[in-house]
Amino acid sequence: DAKTTQPNSMESNEEEPVHLPCNHSTISGTDYIHWYRQLPSQGPEYVIHGLTSNVNNRMASLAIAEDRKSSTLILHRATLRDAAVYYCILSSGSSNTGKLIFGQGTTLQVKP
Amino acid sequence: GEEVAQTPKHLVRGEGQKAKLYCAPIKGHSYVFWYQQVLKNEFKFLISFQNENVFDETGMPKERFSAKCLPNSPCSLEIQATKLEDSAVYFCASSQVRNQPQHFGDGTRLSIL
Numbered sequence: 001d002a003k004t005t006q007p008n009s010m011e012s013n014e015e016e017p018v019h020l021p022c023n024h025s026t027i028s029g030t031d032y033i034h035w036y037r038q039l040p041s042q043g044p045e046y047v048i049h050g051l052t053s054n055v056n057n058r059m060a061s062l063a064i065a066e067d068r069k070s071s072t073l074i075l076h077r078a079t080l081r082d083a084a085v086y087y088c089i090l091s092s093g094s095s096n097t098g099k100l101i102f103g104q105g106t107t108l109q110v111k112p
Numbered sequence: 113g114e115e116v117a118q119t120p121k122h123l124v125r126g127e128g129q130k131a132k133l134y135c136a137p138i139k140g141h142s143y144v145f146w147y148q149q150v151l152k153n154e155f156k157f158l159i160s161f162q163n164e165n166v167f168d169e170t171g172m173p174k175e176r177f178s179a180k181c182l183p184n185s186p187c188s189l190e191i192q193a194t195k196l197e198d199s200a201v202y203f204c205a206s207s208q209v210r211n212q213p214q215h216f217g218d219g220t221r222l223s224i225l
Contacts, residue, residue, distance in 0.1 A: 032211070043116075043203050043216030044155075085153055091211065097168040098143055098210035102155035 004088045009107040012078045020073040020106055022088030027068050032091050034100065035062065035073045037084040044087065044102075047073065083110045114138060118204050118217035119186075125194050126225055133220045134186040137206030143167070144187050145205040145214060146179060155203075161187065162210070191222075199224045 005023040012018040024033065035047040048055055048062045050071075055062040061074040075082055085105040091098070117136040125131045137144050146158040157171040161181040172179070176194075181187040191198055201221050205214035 034213075041218075043205070043218050044214075045216065046213035049213065097160065097170075098207065098214075099145060099157040099160060099168055099171070100147075100155075100214065101157065102147075102153075104153050107153075 004090060004103045006086075006088055006103060006106045008104065009109065011109045011111060012075075012082075014080060014110055014112050015077050018075040018078045018082070018108065018110075020075075020086050020088075020108065021070065022072070023070045024088070024090055025069045027090060028092065030092060033062065033064060033068075033071050034089040034091060035060070035086060036089065036100070036102075037082075037086045038105070039081075039084045047086070078108075078110045080110050080112060083108055116204055116206050116215050116217035117186075118202075118220050120220060121218070122221045122223070124223045124225060127196060128193055131191045131194050131198070131222055131224075133189045133202050133204075133222070135188070135204030135206075135217060136186045137204070138215055141206035141208050141215070143207045143210055143214075144181055145207075146187075146189050147203045147205065148200045149203060149219070150200045158189070158202075167210075194222075194224045196224050198222060 034049040036044040038044045050062045063072045087105040119134045144161045148156045159169045159172045159179050160167045164181045176192045179189045201219040203219045205216040207214045
């Protein structure tokens, strides 16, 4: 399974944009990039996913580098409720069993 | 239902006892996944089901752990002869199809004393 690397922690101010980076230099052509987040005392929550093109949804945007070796999750205006651990996960499109291989994630702190 | 429901929220067992955890996936979802979170950010995949059939069990410990998804019943994860190291939060997730986003329950915290 291809591996992802994320910073252990990041801080943001409320109502400012947040860019959460993820490196995945061993990504293969059929791997999807997924982002989940885990709020305190809850299960992980799906945020967004993509393959090659940038993606937008109501929660966030996903910017994928042209060579696909890195990606960035963008929260456009951070709120206190966005404080969570954010996980960047690769899943293989070719041999995909659907299982998610979580890394260490980035703990995001949002300051009022 | 519209949410993955896991019961109980918290389960306490003495070492050597049996533990059984339950998961009701979202109605209409064909895939169920079980994960174990031992430390704060460390998740481990255990097993997945496609309907009542085991799809991927590569993460399941060979001994003591078993799981089932039977028709018209919640899925279950059972641990025989529990050990202290089994203490963790166990999450269940479901998805409509294999590669679609997974919806997680709030987990069962298993404490082995």
